Amino acid sequence: MKSDSMTDDPKPKSFPNDSVDLGVARANVEKMGKKRLWQSLEELSDTKLHRDFKENEFPSRYKDSDGINRRDVLKLMAASAAMAGLSACTKLPQEKIVPYVRPPEEIVPGVPLFYATSIPESGGAVGLLVESHMGRPTKIEGNPGHPGSLGGTDALQQASILNMYDPDRAQTVRFDGNLSSWTEFVAAMSNVRGRHIGDGAGIRILTTTVTSPTLGSQLKALLAQFPGAKWHQYEPAATHSARAGAQMAFGRPVNAVYHVDQADVIVSLDADFLQTGSGHVRHIHDFASRRSLPDGPSSNLNRLYVVESMATITGAMADHRLPLRSSDVEAFTRQLAAAVGVSAAPAQAGPNIPADWLKAVADDLTAHRGSSLVIAGETQPPVVHAIAHAMNAALGNAGKTVVYTDSIEAEPVDQMASIEDLVNDLNANKVDFLLILGGNPVYDAPCDLDFLSALIKAKLRVYSGLYYNETAEWCHWEVPATHYLESWSDTRAYDGTAGVVQPLIAPLYDSHSEHEIVAILSGRPGVSSHDLVRDYWQSQRTEKGKAFDDFWELTLYQGYVTGSALPSVNAAVQNDFLKQPASAAGEAGALEVVFRPDPSIGDGLYNNNAWLQELPKPISRVTWDNAAYVSPNTAQKLGINTQDYVELGLGGRKVSAPVFVTFGHADDSVTIHLGYGRLRTGSVGTGTGFNAYLLRTSSAPNFATGLQIGKTGKSYPLACVQHQYTVDLDGQKADKESVAAVEQRDLVQIATLDEFRSNPTFAKHDDTTENRDLSLYPNYKYDGYAWAMSIDLNRCVGCNACVIACQAENNIAVVGKDQTMRGRIMHWIRIDTYFRGDLENPEAYFEPLPCMQCENAPCEYVCPVGATTHSPEGLNDMTYNRCVGTRYCSNNCPWKVRRFNFYLYSDWDTKSLYGVRNPDVTVRSRGVMEKCTYCVQRIQEAKIRATREDRTVRDGEIVTACQQVCPADAIVFGNINDPNSRVSKLKAQQRDYILMSDLNTRPRTSYLARVRNPNPAIRA
């Protein structure tokens, strides 16, 4: 048996220690390599590798079960003792880090400190301010000074802090599945280096997209040392098409920086630029700034046209939206290009595009030369991006609404080609040593490359990542990587602004950063990440000595390097590509499949993040799973419905998936989200969704036609938090009724810009003011503060960031898929989604719903124990200690914003999760009701500070968690007793309205009505 052979032979285990002799080491590597290969080949002899994989869940895991010996037990004991020591006394970072708000010399217990850092992402980092309690990061906020953030973040960035505390993270260095140590690893790497001095032909390094200037320079230096070595980059859902499109249009991979706020007319070609891709957080901010109607009816709005296959949040914000299969968008683009004067090769006969629609869009674009913008999406092939660049150039937008800079990547390469190259080298047995830094190629590499069979041909494989994932499973060395909150690094934002990643905490486990690993290979073992990053910047700056120290401190303080945005470059469109014939449009009636990163968990990195798994996806409101999204028409044609379990077949590959019928999806198109169906992930992600990568090939990474759908007759339950999944395709009764109710109940007030101008108070009710005081009791007089909130539905893009921010701030528990399906999700703020119009292409409306904080609160008078009471400042307070859990308050809440702990939902047992909790907020126990409090802990904190300084709380001093994170600035909180506060002014706007005002509960949360800006030339 393989297990015996492994455990009987102690040599591979002792290899790193006594491997000073090169010859012995080489022999050992080969010996071990052969053994592993043989072992794996047995697995590989079965062609259905993935199925086997799933059934046995990594055979190498099991080899210890029957072969554990005394030495292993002692090692384990020693390691756990060491780990216990690690978790018990966290070492303070050795390096100097500088707080953002106040100096660190005096840590006041209970008073948090904020540090600036950045979250590295392939499309550009986002600057953050991280709240730290006694050296323990608890909450991520956007950095208002950072251009990629301006105070906002997206939901994934908000939730990334949970990854750091994830108990399922990789915690110790392992060799061959057994516990090892960093020292042994360093020795082994030095040995590898020793063998390859001067040559390096067998060395391969695979990274994700590198935007860190330091890491980029380290890797380049390494390649200079080893000319034969190769550096590959691969990330499944990075900006591949954008890079290739720029290459095609300009001859070099420039980076397009969109100034969405400068554009009056925006056309999105399957681009979900508010949700994914480079600079999307900033895009939300810039887009929303043009939807705010600051001067009431006399203000102007921008106009957004979206052509897309699946309804996204960008599509929901569109004034005009055209559902079109992703394979037909190129044809649309070519027709649009022709209409705005770009002579691209004509589209092949294809989709039925409404001519008046196309003409209206083209006219609108040409009427706004220099202030329009065409954005192509990542699901589109490079040529669409290139034509979009050509259109922007022809419309005079280049340099105005879109600016080109050098790439923010350290080494922009075609990543599909890069990984293919690596696989070829592996298959040719050219690779002796493969270092994989992050990513998870065994799981997410294009399926046609069969990365796993190639990977195991490398003789020594090292994986460094946050988790022991599918890739780590097949590598000899597994080195836990540091989370970005634990390590030093640097980044570039979407516009190239350099930011420093500074750690908030010493690594929780035996983790090490990419910088350190690369440094070992470069012959500098033991150099800290901090020194590497600082040295790099020292080399880049002209300042020396004290001047550099000042620069460095300022950079750490503000989180980014002032003025480091990349300068714009003159990029002229090279028109050769326009002549190339168009690729064939999708065959009429043929099914296409479109791959998109999941809006909640991304490409799979956040698969084990419970907050994100339970986050309802925009539009569909599905949690805990991905699905095959189809339009109602297609579902009817295929005879399938939501929750049917079907088999998706593409080019001989098959995967089973549940169906979800979604509104506004293009017909004959199926969207599947990446990131699910992981075989080796933590306890949270295991068993969620299906693996869409099993259909994704290197030749068609974005969409492919020829999808076959086979019924299995089974069904698969999906946890959808809004009842639209009950849509009955024949009657559609339930949905019609809810649509009618939404309109009658004035939940979402909508007007076009023209309607708003002719009737500025369209959102107001007639009956609100007179009937308010018809009561036996006099009104309570709110002296002092009167807290209130205003939510601008015209700004909100439904990105979900507030939901996660609230969850992180208020220690909100995760309940799991089963409980979600039972209607027990705990989010204090939810994004209600309503639709208007036909099922094929309805308008979608988002409505963030926190507690209304009613002055006449129906929940309060029914509580038998007075656990929910009204504060003199108008807050509807909740006393958890007093609550006995009758749930009467929830029954009586018209908005159903109260959440009940039906079980003990909060995790009281997992020690590592203690750290992420906000110490200012109670962790709720079983049997109590909870709800939004307008972040009362933040209110109290500001009030205490104001009292100590003998003043009143200033407007804007209290920022609720949802408000802080909102990239669109749609949520404003403040004191309505102060007529000059921002919230008072917003409430004085004509668009202000409250939900179901006829109930006279007098909510403190009010909304600003949605105003659309449709093009009169397009028939509604």
Added chain:
Amino acid sequence: MASEGSRKSGIAVRPDPLHGSDPILAPGQTLGSVTEKISSIVIGKGNTTPGWIFGAFISFCLLMLLNTVITLLAIKGVGIWGINIPVAWGFAITNFVWWIGIGHAGTLISAFLLLLHQKWRTSINRFAEAMTIFAVMCAGMFPLLHMGRPWLFYYLLPYPNPMWLWPQFRSPLVWDVFAVSTYFTVSLLFWFVGLIPDLATLRDRATGRIKKIAYGIFSMGWRGSAAHWARYEFACILLAGLATPLVVSVHTVVSFDFTIAIVPGWHSTIFPPYFVAGAIYSGFAMVLTLAIPLRKYYHLQNMVTERHLDIMAKVMLATGIIVAYSYVMEMFMAFYSANQYERAQFVERMTGQYAFVFWTLITFNLVLPQLLWWRKARRHELTLFVVSLIINIGMWLERFVIIVVSLHHEYEPSKWFMFFPTKWDWATFAGTIGMFFLLFYLFIRFLPMISIVEMRTLVHETSETGPHSSLYPVPPEA
């Protein structure tokens, strides 16, 4: 001894002067025969029949199921039920209202009809009262079990504490605490006081030592003296006077749980009378459900006559019509008021996802009971038994519709969500049914299910030699 004496007396019952051939007590009963008949069920030999054992065993098993549920509730929480947000009240409160409603008939029969001098109540009031007490015990468990943290139930009581915290008296749940606990206390006292002379009779007739001691303790030293009888009568009338308003008030207060809230489908002024009528409706249905098998099994047709069945069926018919009127008015007001939320609620009730429940309820509570217009149906045991069962189910469905269906379709369309009962929901309900029947089985085995003393009074009053038109029993051969 009074009881011994009555057994010996040979007074014969004469035909009922008012009802001739349709008496409330079959002809031929004597003081001795009623005493013998009723007490022999309790202390006679061979009364632990296989039928009794079987029924009691099934009930016991269900009670153990209830124990299991309660244990699970204590360990895991109310999440074992199907409740959610928005339907935060499910089976527990449905069962609570249902059981409380059932209790009402007992109090109505024993107290209200006593004050109204309705003699026919005599032969059914004892077990109807027992039914009340057991039903209220079942009902009382649900508000406790349904709490998220039941161990803190005393927060609902105005007990002295150093923080000066009181219950929140505006909440109908606090009113419930007072209403239900008062109701239970008064009912229990009334029932026990009425039992004392009968317990003395049993004490005197019992043969076993344990029985003698047990009945002796609970008969509180009853000797049958004139002073005892006078105080007994006075206490009965006093307690009847106290209990009578409770018949109306308890279910009124229970209905406030709903009317006080702003939930569409709850917020309605018609609820108090509607709930009281519904309670009596379901209570009489339960009395019949119990009485029909009892009189058959224990051969009590002489005491619980067809006339009793007839009268109770008429009460059901009358209250059923009030309930039907309430349904119609509720619906009419929903549309007439032009309140869009109420309207949407009633459209949902009639056509929505729970429409089958609503229409079953209408069929069971409104349509099928119309059979009772026919005298033959009212006097046909099986028909009446089936109708009473149907009404019991119908009234449970009514509470389900009011509570669950209203909550699942409230103001905010994004939070319209179905309620699906889990097996534990059903287990809790079945468990309280088991508890109810086990208590009832024990009751008919160990206590006289018909009041001996009142039956003797009735024999006396309706006999040729006895004093006429006197409610008060004269101690026989005193």
